[in-house]
Amino acid sequence: MRYSQIFIPTLKEAPADAEIASHQYMVRAGLIRQLASGIYSTLPLGLRVIRKIENIIREEMDRIGGQEVFLPSIQPSELWKESGRWDFYGKELLRIRDRHDREFCYGPTHEEVITDLVRKEVKSYKQLPLTFYQIQTKFRDEVRPRFGIMRGREFMMKDAYSFHPDEESVNKTYDDMARAYSNIFERCGLEYKKVEADTGAIGGARSHEFHVLADSGEDEIGFCDICDFASNLELAQRRIPSETGEAENQDAKAIEEISTPGKKTIEEVTSFLSITPQEIIKTVIFESNAGLVAGLCRGDREINPIKLKKLLDCEWLHPADQSKQDDSIAYGYIGPIGLKLPMYADAEILQMPQAVAGANKTDCHLTGIYPPRDLSTIKTGDICFAKANDPCPQCDKGTLQVKRGVELGHIFVLGNKYSKSMKAHFLDANGKEQAMIMGCYGIGVGRTAAAAIEQLHDEKGICWPKSIAPFQIEVIPVNIKDEATVTAAETLYKTLTQNGIETLLDDRPERAGIKFKDADLLGLPIQIIIGPKTLQEGLVELRIRKSGGTLSIPLDQASEKAQKILTEL
């Protein structure tokens, strides 16, 4: 492709509303342009990257027996009412009406549509299992779109759905899918992590996310520095302290009330009493469908509502709104002794040899609490977030590292949630009617491109991995007024193109500096620079974008050499 024939509007300066590197470079390198909040146009160069990723995904999906389909993005409300999600999904679901005033939505996901398709066509176990996938635009009316294409409202997604007669079958496809995902991200040249994930409201049995580690990521990933344990921090298990026994304290003192006027926060109390947060029991009030409850943990910990909810086994739970609660709760001075609420404690507190806690009385705290003695009746469990340097919950030796990650893929075993509510039934070998078992699997395609930039860039621009680079090689004639330069560049361009190398020839009548800056910004893996000076000696310059390394090679070997280096990249 000639630069003069492809629209690549590069920008010298980053737009003011782009915060993170990938967003800035996607705009600056002319890959995308914004239309509205969270809605972007993809330009020719950007589309080439998207297509590359799509094709890798297609190959890997096809390899595990996935069949590509293309489902409607506009979906009738009836299906969503049937699955129960018309009400449940909330404002994220963009609802629209047609001229007959019939309700539709713009699909944020396609469980309903695919389940409807399969239930109509599949009646027998002999037709199962089935795996369908599609690559298509989704719309989710996010409250707060951000980071450009990273978290858009309209976005390109590969979604796949599988249907099975039994657990064994779904688990096999799930494992295949997990391997396919690893292959995909590997082939995209990304450093990724497969992590345990929350099944969320979907409530399936198994779920993993695929994350690319990047500081701008929105999730926190905890992983062991020794074994292969990796988990989204929102659910990462901890090594439960109670397993290692309760704290012993022969000299346990009696509980004593002390005056702590105005000292409400952990910070204020620790500095006032000259103690550490590890010596404080923090008490947090939550509101749930079972009423108000209190969660207890060590002062340096944060309670994880998801874990607490599981321990309570309740429907919903969230931190109580302090402003609207009654005066019987002394906020800032809450503690487990004498609190008239159901209490749940993190098991770690039983390891505290002595503790300070609120006295449930304004301006007072209690000291000398010995949890194994004073709080033994409280139900305990793992209700806190794991954090960096916690012992690994899987192996004996490792400690937890925490890094931020961008979620590129998510796979679920769905079970029969949709097949049941939407009556996707089949007859098994015994002639018995059963609900199909389902799995669903997603990859954010545009987000993968953004994450690649996030992971592979420098101060000059993008450094594409060759597999998803819009072109592999950029040929740069330094001065197009020099006939020999142009001839050499044209010849090399033709040779490379004929050999199937996607090559961009910068044939613009621009000065060398501009071409170099743009080339670095676009980030094609290899640049071949042709100029009059070196050409006199029959040489051209080959530059590897990522390392910045250059080497002089004879013009007549340039094509061959470049192809060789490309395969080694």
Next chain:
RNA sequence: CGGGAUGUAGCGCAGCCUGGUAGCGCACUUCGUUCGGGACGAAGGGGCCGGAAGUUCAAAUCUUCUCAUCCCGACCA
């Protein structure tokens, strides 16, 4: 949905406090010189200052409302 900020030429910004009819850099057009890391000179083109209402002789500037965009948080199959 709560908090914060910003809307002035394609992009980045100044002007606003202290009202007097819009400016800088880059980009763009033409000509000349230059030509291996975002050249130089000269001459140009482009903006109802996000929108509406109000105050005023006069509004980019003051007031009110509204819309949009971004950031932080809550939320997130």
